[in-house]
Amino acid sequence: MSKKFLKVFNSPFSGPLFFWSASMFANFLNWLFNLHAGRLLTKEDFAILTVFLSFQYLVTVPANALLTTVSRFAAYYHEKAEHKKYFDFFRQYWWLSWVLGVLSLTIFTILLNPLSSFFGISSPYFMGIFSLLLTPLFLLSFEKGVLFGRLAFIWVGILIITEALVKYLFLFFSASLPFKPLEVAVGSLPISIFAAWFISLLIARSFHPISAYKPSPEKKENLFDTYKFLSNSLFATLGTVLIYSLDVLLVKHFFNVSDAGIYATLSLLGKILYFGAGSLIGILIPLTARSLAQNSSGRKGFITLLSIVSAAGAFLLSLYIFAPHFIVNLLLTQKGFVAIEYLNRYSLAMFLLVLSTCFSTYNLAKKNYFPSRLIILFALIQAGLITLYHNSLSQVVDVVLRTNILLFAAILVTEVLNFSSDTLKNNFSQLIDLFRSDKAVTNSSGKKILIFNWRDTKHLLSGGAEVYIQEIATNLVQKGYSVTVFTSNDQRNPKYETIGGVNIIRRGGFVTVYIWAFLYYVLKLRGKFNLIIDCENGIPFFTPLYSNIPVILLVHHVHQDVFFSSLVPPFSWIANFLESFFMPSVYKKQNVVAVSNSTAEELKNEVGLKVTSIITNGVKIDGAAVIKKSAKPTIIYLGRLKKYKNIDVLIHAFSNLLKELPEARLIIAGEGDQKEKLERLVTDLNLKTKIEFTGKISEKRKTRLLSSAWAMVQPSSQEGWGITCLEANACKTPVIASNVSGLKDAVKEGISGYLFDQGNSIQLSNILKNLILDTKKRKALEKSSKRWSQHFSWQKQAQKFDLLISQTLQDSRPQKTNISLSNLFRKLILSRI
Incomplete structure (x- = not known):
């Protein structure tokens, strides 16, 4: 039996499992602390204690940013066996933890009186007691980060339990102490931090890197990336804490004591859901960093953890929604019933915040900082809206819910589109390019063809469709055409390039290429071409809606099955609608090219588009390379x-x-x-x-x-x-x-x-x-x-295109582009009847 127990304890799951159990037990102890405080203190004193708890959440922001940074780079450097970098990093961040601890204590001491006055706290004495936790909090966070980075989740769990247990026991035995209940409640906060820090000094020492290396001469270069990570980790943690804590402080400021107490109770219930469901999110940082060191994305671990977090959050949310009186009575006794009126909306907001935090943390570990910045942005938006709209508690709760719905939607979209800060910079740069002359557009003689295609042959994920376009375009150039291809950029290639006589303009990414295609054509390329070849790679560019020149639609295959197997709803539904419903309505009067008989049949039977020509692929092989x-x-x-x-x-x-x-x-x-x-x-x-x-x-x-x-x-x-x-x-x-x-x-x-x-x-x-x-x-x-x-052969296929282009130009007339939404909708409906 003991051998089986040791096998489980030493398994890869034992650390995360113990950490989760410790977090749950610590949350239970924190709940007992709040329950006991709620019974021990008056409603007014409990509101004051809640303010101090919110203060602790706020000062935990830089401490957690430090913890996250230490855990991320400790895990990465240790897994990569970059021991010298690890020692340089450890040495500097140990000093940084002391600097941050002393600095925060100094700032808080200076602001004692103004803060006491703003939050209606009668005496700065309580602020002084609270300030004692600041320095050990940063030192504790540093040691936790080292343990996290070495995947010592069990030891971190022990520290978490220590902090929560000491805090609860100190309050529990308050009757035997010569202090007032509020003094004991506030004093338990620094005492618990001191206790956990002392134990961390005993535990973490064996995990510290050995000081067998002299400081690296390139340490500034090595550590610049870590400071950038630290600042963005600060944004991520600050945004999350502001969302679930700043609302409490604002309600305390704008509302009377009674309403502030009700909202404090509501916030406490929300935090139980947030921390109960999201207790494992922190381990994403070292686990993902370790995967990155192994040249893996860590996505499998992220999906697993996201599933666990979602299931736990959904379970707690269902209890709040379907059995509110039972769960509130269990957690806070009947005193918590005053918050039930707002519980459904507020708990849903906290559930969405848990999911947003999970996505943000995973991206943070990969050094994609955009989701973190989204969280801080929405936190500020929420605070601003509460400042403007606080006629009632219900209105405040609505603001919190709507803000978190929009935040989660924004983060989900950025995840699906793989959007990052670099993407934002690139799109801004491309916006500036709209107002510059275009190197790739020439005024050469001959027929001028503009091709819109998703990718080109130099794209990392290029395939047969890209080869098709390049070969056809190259052969058309040899026939005297001027050909320009507008396509996306994988950020590995120049914005402008000429390949085989074909001008390439690269703008946008996976999805944004469609937006930039529209903007570039309307603002820069209109009037410079005789004909457009619009390539459908699942979704075409819908050029007939904004161009007044002839369009040829090129289709490689119908994507209905691919959409439902490769995309998740609602994106699969949207893509299916665009291809099977919207596309035939827009292109029914255009010439359509299919690359095979099979594609032509699918377009006719599944989409309702009649194919004008079938122009197959060609082949070109370098005979010298054949072996x-x-x-x-x-x-x-x-x-x-x-x-x-x-x-x-x-x-x-x-x-x-x-x-x-x-x-x-x-x-x-x-x-x-x-x-x-x-x-x-x-x-x-x-x-x-x-x-x-x-x-x-x-x-x-x-x-x-x-x-x-x-x-x-x-x-x-x-x-x-x-x-x-x-x-x-x-x-x-x-x-x-x-x-x-x-x-x-x-x-x-x-x-x-x-x-x-x-x-x-x-x-x-x-x-x-x-x-x-x-x-x-x-x-x-x-x-x-x-x-x-x-x-x-490509020459034969290009000859077919040449004939089709000539015929299309001969048959076409200028088309109006000012299509109204009402006419477009009418055309869509009539086309399906």
Whole structure:
């Protein structure tokens, strides 16, 4: 039995589990403290104590910022084994904790009388008692940060319990002390901090870095990043504390003693939910920092912790909503019933604040400071609104709820869009560029074509759609056209560039590229082009709504299934509406190009758009890079690492293949958001020595890998065409692909490769096995697949585009762009009848 207990205690979950249990027990002790104080003190004295508790939350802001910074960099440096940096960091921040502690005590001492007067506290004596906790609070926070950074969650839990237990016991035995109840209640705050700090000195010493290094000459450079983190951590903590504490102080200032007491009770119930649900959020900092040191994003741990926090918060919220009298009576006795009127709204606000804090903390650990700044912004907005609207407690509660709803929505949007402070700076820079001359727009002769596409070939996540546009555009330039491509920027490429004679303008990101496309066209590009090619990558640019020149819509494939598998509601619903309802209404009078027969059929049957032309992909291979087949059976996947690509199906099929062909190997070439998940799958299947992830590769290396492979696999659930299939065939490599739209057009069964049922790893494994073992059939496929690829060339596809552009310009008339909302809505409705 003891061995089982030790096994659990030493498991990876024991630290976080004990820390959570300790936090819950400390919250319980704090609740007992508040309950006992509520019974012991008069309503007026309890309101004063609540002010001091709010003061403690406020002065905890810089202390927690210090704790967070120490834990983040201690975890990172220790995991990276950067011992010299760790020692430099430790040395400076130990001194910083003393400086902050003494400085805060000095400032608070100077402000004793003004603060007492502002909050209606009769004597500065109580302020003097309270000020004694300031210096040890910072010293304690430093030691906690060291322990957190070393993942010593159990010891941190012990310190948390110590602080809460000493505070409660001191108040509990107040009757035997020669002091007034309010004096004891306020005095328990510094005494508990002193006790926890003393114990931390005994515990944390063994976790301090060994002073075996001289101070680094580059320490200022090393630590600049930590001070930036510290300031942003201060913003994050300050914003959160202001949201759940400043409202109490403002109510105390604007309302009478009775109403202030009611709101103090309400705030206490809200804090029970906030700290009860969010007690584990703090461990995100060291855990994420440790993952970053291991070159991982830490997202899996974040999702797990977010789920736990959400479940705990939802449980407490449901108790407040559906059994308010029971839970309030349990927590605060019947004295708390006065707050029930406002409890539903206030508790919902605190639940949303917990979720916002969780997202903010995760991003803070990754040094994305934008969510932290959002919290401080909304905290100030909430304070300003309470100052303006405080006719009643109900109005104040409404302000708190609405502020937290907007805060959570803003943070959720920034998380989905991966928005950061750098994104904000880049967008501001792009706004300034609107008023500068555009290097990429020339006044050359010939037809001027403007192409709107989501990405270009230099984007980190570029794929076949980007190759298609670049090749078509390059060939059109060779025919005398002037072509400009407006696309997004992954912040790795210049704003302007010319590639193969094609002018590239890069603005915006994942979503904002659509906004910048509209702004740039209306303010800068209007009147400079004869025709627009509008590329749909799930969502088109809707250029007919703001341009008066002919538009050709280019569609690679319909994205309905991709939306629902890759996006979460409501974003999947919005994307589905835009593609299936809004897009056909806007483009029904435009020429539409599909890249395959499958896409044309889907557009007709699922979207209601008639395709004008089918212009397939081409192929271009550097013959000098083609090499012989590898000595051992080699399978390759080439493309983006996205969920709908079903690369996990290939990995499972390859795992089965190894049982009969252990010498085989698999190469996965490309980048995408599924890379980390796929690498974990490879590790779980013990295939790290058999499967190689290359990341994004050059054109020359791509040709070498394709030509040396025995087969290429494309297991995607949907493609517009599958340009990599033709590229593999051009290298005399057969393709095994899913029997789905697009791929069944690109792969000629038995000629250029084989098709298998989507998601069927066993069938895929058998096809690969038969292909590898049947040398005669494989050699024949290599020759026939090469012949198949020769039917496709970019010159032929560009010639088709040339004819379509000429026909479109000949048939078109200038179009009005002042479409009113009423007319647009009427057109949308009529188009669906």
